[in-house]
Amino acid sequence: MTRLVPLREAAAPALRTVFVAASCAVVLVPLAFMLGSSFMPAIDIMRMPYRWIPETWMPANYLRALAGNDGTWMFLRNILNSVIVSSSIAVSTVVLSSIVGYGLAKFRFRGRDAVFMAIMGTMMIPFETVMIPLYLIIVKAGMQNSYAGLIVPFLMNAFGVFIMRQYLITFPEEMLDAARIDGCSEPRIFREIVFRNSGPAAATLAVLSFRQQWDNLLWPLLVAQEEKMKTIPAYIVKFAAEKHADEGAMMAVAVIASLPVFVLFFTLSKYFLGGSAVYQAGKE
């Protein structure tokens, strides 16, 4: 008995480490599969047993991925579209959310709380519920197959307003008052003092919004029916569904589509993961 206790105490952490390490390995398998297969000829990807390291290197997969099965190089254009749409939305979300969040955080006026509640209420409306009326608005405005149509419904969101308001509520009142006494106009106070100092919250919000749009499939599917206005997710679905799609090229498409977000993740992981922390802080 006296011997058993130390043994159990020593074995538990070791077991835990083995279990956790094995689980991490399992979770990473599909990523390794994506990367490895993107350099393999299609026959090798479906070979039994699967070899993790390519035996025949096929960097040409990446060329086929970019050129497409029809050789029109449409993927390049679609990547550009994704970059334009996602970054515009990231910028506009940050700017507009901090303007509105500032108004809600630092000004007293009748009806302010009602405005705040109304904006927060929109978080309960699932996008899937409003997408068809939104689509009809865009059609009526003649904005199908245009960047405007892809961007406008996401110019800002309630979550962004919420983050910016929470962040700006703690902004030192003295700084604002000092600027007012100096005769600074309100727009200028916002631009020069408030916006310049909202870095961390703004960065988190920008990364989250970019990420979300990079992933968006449903809305571009509705609004961008022309090939040249599609974004990456819609391109991927089309590419994968084509009859003679090559598996190696498919994985190369997957790698190319993931690169920007992985780069963001590794350089800005603080803000990436910050999102969940902010979200949780807000719920308290």
Next chain:
Amino acid sequence: MIGRSTASGLEWNRAKWGWIFVAPGLAFFSIFSFYPMLNAIWTSFFNKRLLSLKAPKFIGLQNYQRVLGSEEFWNSARATATFTVGVFVPLFILSLLFAVLVTTMRRGRRLVQAALYSPAVLSSVVAALIWLLMLDPRGLANQFVNWVSMTPGIDHRWLSDGRMVQVSTMIVYVWKYLGYFTILFVTGIGKIPDSVNEAATMDGAGPVRRFFSITLPLLRPTTVLVSVMILIQCMKTFSTQYLFTQSGAPLAPVNVITLNIYNTAMRDLNIGRASVMSTVLFLFMLGLTWVQLKVSKKDEAGL
């Protein structure tokens, strides 16, 4: 007298600027959230077709009768419910388990969290695409399962059998979101004061007892948050099902509600009926959020 009027003038000026700053938000959410929401409800009472020049006709509850009386709708409701339950249970249990394990580790915490989180970095479509190839009859999934169960050469029909397609979509989701919810739980556990755990250890409580008597009850705000987030995410699932069915998987077993709304509107061009399903989905989400608010209010009162 003069002093008061300048003070109220100042106040009025501040209020004016408040409204000016808030105005873009009011305008935006009115046009792109409230109007479409009301429009969806309104349209659900009309016989409205996409791209039709005829004026939509008011037909009362006929759309509701049609939709709620159709086998296809109930199939979608079932598909969504199956998916939600099938994802919720393993995702909740696994992410809580990993969070507990991670927090007791002395070294390598960040590494483990980063590894578990990495699938969440991918787009949903990319995640689904990777699994599409791994679940191919000649793919890794069959090889792995056959290796474990020592049944060489069996095709488990991941993407062709109705039940298996459902399982496949669940696997993709659990895999993708495991790390995300693990991190939420880790943050929640981090907020539990060490002193409580230490006191319990001194009183002789083992790790299992400590988990059920201390961690789990004190973690309640996080468990409620995570539960609602998983449920809402699952009810809105679209990309995986869309990619799988576009690539040849059978539609009926994974025809979740959002996919059905999309097809009803864009393929069948029936906006009225799509709006009925949109409204039903909205009511469900509203119910969920209401439950969450209730529970978190109760927590606050209890503290």
